[in-house]
Amino acid sequence: MEGVERQFERMVREHQNRVFALGLALTGNRHDAEEVAQDTFLRAYRALVTYPPSRIRDLKQKAWLHRIAVNVFRNRLRGIKPRLVELNGSESDHAPGPEARAMQRAQMDDLAVRVAGLPLRYREAVVLRHVQELSYAEVAQTLGQPVGTVKANVHRGLKLLRGDEDDRADD
Amino acid sequence: MIELTTDLKRLGDEKAPDGFVDRLLAQAGMADSYARFETVLGDVYVAWNRLGVSAAARSESAAAFEEFFKNDVGRPLVPAQPPADLAARIQDELSGKRRMRFDLRGLTDFEQAVLRKTYEIPRGEVRPYGWVAREIRHPAAVRAVGTALANNPIPYFIPCHRVVRTDGKIGNYGGGGPEAKRAILTMEGVRVNRLQELARAGVRYQGVRTTKIFCYPTCHTGRHALEKNVVWLRDEASAKAAGFRPCKVCRPAAA
Numbered sequence A: 001m002e003g004v005e006r007q008f009e010r011m012v013r014e015h016q017n018r019v020f021a022l023g024l025a026l027t028g029n030r031h032d033a034e035e036v037a038q039d040t041f042l043r044a045y046r047a048l049v050t051y052p053p054s055r056i057r058d059l060k061q062k063a064w065l066h067r068i069a070v071n072v073f074r075n076r077l078r079g080i081k082p083r084l085v086e087l088n089g090s091e092s093d094h095a096p097g098p099e100a101r102a103m104q105r106a107q108m109d110d111l112a113v114r115v116a117g118l119p120l121r122y123r124e125a126v127v128l129r130h131v132q133e134l135s136y137a138e139v140a141q142t143l144g145q146p147v148g149t150v151k152a153n154v155h156r157g158l159k160l161l162r163g164d165e166d167d168r169a170d171d
Numbered sequence B: 001m002i003e004l005t006t007d008l009k010r011l012g013d014e015k016a017p018d019g020f021v022d023r024l025l026a027q028a029g030m031a032d033s034y035a036r037f038e039t040v041l042g043d044v045y046v047a048w049n050r051l052g053v054s055a056a057a058r059s060e061s062a063a064a065f066e067e068f069f070k071n072d073v074g075r076p077l078v079p080a081q082p083p084a085d086l087a088a089r090i091q092d093e094l095s096g097k098r099r100m101r102f103d104l105r106g107l108t109d110f111e112q113a114v115l116r117k118t119y120e121i122p123r124g125e126v127r128p129y130g131w132v133a134r135e136i137r138h139p140a141a142v143r144a145v146g147t148a149l150a151n152n153p154i155p156y157f158i159p160c161h162r163v164v165r166t167d168g169k170i171g172n173y174g175g176g177g178p179e180a181k182r183a184i185l186t187m188e189g190v191r192v193n194r195l196q197e198l199a200r201a202g203v204r205y206q207g208v209r210t211t212k213i214f215c216y217p218t219c220h221t222g223r224h225a226l227e228k229n230v231v232w233l234r235d236e237a238s239a240k241a242a243g244f245r246p247c248k249v250c251r252p253a254a255a
Helices: A002-027 A030-048 A053-058 A061-079 A099-116 A120-131 A136-143 A147-161 B002-011 B020-027 B062-072 B086-094 B109-119 B129-135 B142-150 B177-187 B192-200 B236-241
Strands: B032-039 B042-049 B052-057 B077-079 B205-208 B213-215 B230-233
Touching (some): A002 A030, A002 A053, A002 A099, A002 A120, A002 B002, A030 A061, A030 B020, A061 A120, A120 A136, A120 A147, A120 B002, A136 A147, B020 B077, B032 B052, B032 B086, B042 B086, B052 B062, B062 B077, B109 B129, B129 B142, B205 B236
Antiparallel strands (some): B032 B042, B042 B052
């Protein structure tokens, strides 16, 4: 039991930024991103305590956490309405830093809002491929879609982000 | 194209907010949360986790409480917004209603037994250390009971102040010294001076002539006896010799 808790803590420390960034790109704001990240790790923990040690050892943590995070995110969409976008996130995590950092942060928030504005299937594909930098095969596995579909969705998502409306798929 | 994908990549480098890990561990039950509460005893810092309340202290500051928790419990501790009903539970608990759950993990079985037994002592009453020892079937471990109570991580709520010495001395108190112990007992309705006078006079028990039952002096079952029917008893042997049997509620002696 003690062992699982330590392993879990290590997993959280190692993957917290990655999972948070995934949440940020999918939801478009830091508050929801933290909730997605938190739910993801809590679910992971509940699963871990039921796994035998061998299964924990062989776990591909990164891919596993991505899969959980995408499911958490999809469940949220089904359950609750997305919040109105709060550009600067909550006060508590707003560490006052140098101006350059604040600007970078604002830019990233801006980009996150744009990404979160994409239709769902493009958004998931673009985020996993270009924000999380998974391979097409990994994205396909995470989303449970064929590689061809993923490639097409990434392509269209990027076009939309660039504001290139012409190539927009009909939906 | 290049710029957009570079930006997306940078988005992936965004960091989780400060304290994310601590908050998460608290939620998973691997760290405890704490907050300060205003109570009848003044400001009390209380720590809790998913199993219940894990520590309490009237610390000078948040930093002092964190230090106390680190030494006493040893798990990570995070300041947090308390659950909605915790403040009400705290007030209820301090006014004698039992609504709290406790997390005593990390204490030995013996320490846990001492604290659980102590929790049974009603508000407004006191018991000797020897009573706790006897009740948990370690009748010789009176000093160990004292040590376990001195290390009680949840004073006020687990009422170690209700365990007193039989010689009339108030006894030391981890929750703020003998003065604090006296003040809390007085607030709970214990007549501390009277209790000390009885103890100094060598009286341990109160017997009631009409029922032939003897109790600890603060036991609520003996409270309504008429003055003329009360007899003061020095020890178990003389009580039994005079035909008294021990009270089944406060259990002043093995029945």
